Amino acid sequence: MDSLIERVVALQDATPVLIALYDTEDRLRHANRAFREAFHLAEDAFPTWLDIIRTNYQNREGLIITTSDFEAWVLSAQSRRGKLPFRGLELDMHDGRWIWMTETVQTDGWMLCVGSDITALRQNQRSLRQDRDIAMRAAQTDELTGTANRRFVFAKLAAQIEHVNNGIECPFGVCIIDIDLFKAINDRFGHQAGDAVLRDFVKIAHATIRRSDCFGRVGGEEFMLIMPRTSLDECVGIVERVLKKVSESHPFAADPEFTYSCSAGISLYRPGEASNDLYHRADRALYLAKQNGRARVEWLVE
Structure with missing residues (x-):
């Protein structure tokens, strides 16, 4: 040998x-x-x-x-x-x-x-x-931020579900991440500043997640993260690292005191579940994170 x-x-x-x-x-x-x-x-x-x-x-x-x-x-x-x-x-x-x-x-x-x-x-x-x-x-590609767009991440989500259902891969997690109080950022600093926050968040996310994870912008200030072969604890750990790095970021050189935060909701795939149902469960978990004070991650596994 x-x-x-x-x-x-x-x-x-x-x-x-x-x-x-x-x-x-x-x-x-x-x-x-x-x-x-x-x-x-x-x-x-x-x-x-x-x-x-x-x-x-x-x-x-x-x-x-x-x-x-x-x-x-x-x-x-x-x-x-x-x-x-x-x-x-x-x-x-x-x-x-x-x-x-x-x-x-x-x-x-x-x-x-x-x-x-x-x-x-x-x-x-x-x-x-x-x-x-x-x-x-x-x-x-999302033109503003340079990350994957809604079409790409939803195609990846469908492919990931197919792989699990065919026994090719283990179950996985989906996270919806939303920038907190984004409208207030736009209203206070202007849309160019809001765009800068979006780009800053994308840069942080890509630097923090794994290469096997799929991340993209699905609309406005909302993003989706697909985490293959990942337990709930691992999903939470990945997302918490992203949120922590966001909280430490100061994207405006002219206003170094400015910071922002994100909220996140996680759901784990259930065999046979439709992609829309999986997405909406993560979205409901995001709603819980917003209700519970923002700048946090919540999850729904049932």
Whole structure:
């Protein structure tokens, strides 16, 4: 068996195909030579995906990231990364290559990435595919905050329910999170300030949740968080960490004393339950959180 593993490792380093393995925290745990060369990683480096992308962007190497707002680009990418059992995407590289990268996600959240060089595709076909990808991202992204939109998170919710009902995954939790007194923020500071609060909250949420969690804006100041393979206690812990970091945030440089809070409601999926029923139970739990003083999380499991 050891000799077989050694042969597999040797072949991985010999192939031009990019191979990488990420854990549930989106930290690189294994990568072959081709992947490390493409993204300019030392042999003993095991950074997070975000660290890889940030370094590539700053040094203008590895992946080409065309954006005037890197943080917004990251939020948009994180809202889709690792959220499906399998997906493919195209990457433009600074070395002139065009890579077709696939993501295969296990039920425990570990992810295998495999990239193939498809530079030989005709340029006109490449442009058409890039235009298609741009349009697809726009259709899945909330324009204001850069996170996933209502369409994407509800599609993920339906897929998650199907996986559980088919025995592919364990039950999961859904949380509805609402920014407290958001209308008062708009009335006092103006809509631009309200937009800044929304973007601040999205940034905090994405920095706190797991890669396997799906987070998006479902309307106004309301957001949904889907937490696969997660017990009630784990769901509460994740959401409480988000709410705590929100309470410590000061999004207005001109008014450093300003803070805001969020309320949240959690429900766990019941086998056979419709997505709307699951959502409405979480929404009722959110209502309880508002009734009980805001800036807290409540849950309904019955």
